[in-house]
Amino acid sequence: AKFPKATFQSSSIKALGGGKFDVAGKLSIKGQARDVVVPVTMVQTGATTVATGQLPIKRLAFKIGEGEWADTSMVADDVQVKFKFSLTGVGKL
Secondary structure, eight states: OOOOOOEEEEEEEEEEETTEEEEEEEEEETTEEEEEEEEEEEEEETTEEEEEEEEEEEGGGGTOSOGGGGOTTTSOSEEEEEEEEEEESOOOO
């Protein structure tokens, strides 16, 4: 209840070609903020643009799993955050 959401605020976008981008910014989870670069792939079909990607994080850097859950032999520290967004109103890539 104290941390109901995670946030990502972008600071720059680098086009890599072929609908691929590196989006740099700050990821905040449980009050812990870290600078990250998120690889994003965008595909347009008609008026819809689908943005997908995944970002590896260290869960303990964001205090995800404290106390007995901090033991990485039980739950790995490496976690993949995967996302898929359907967007409208995006200009031609």
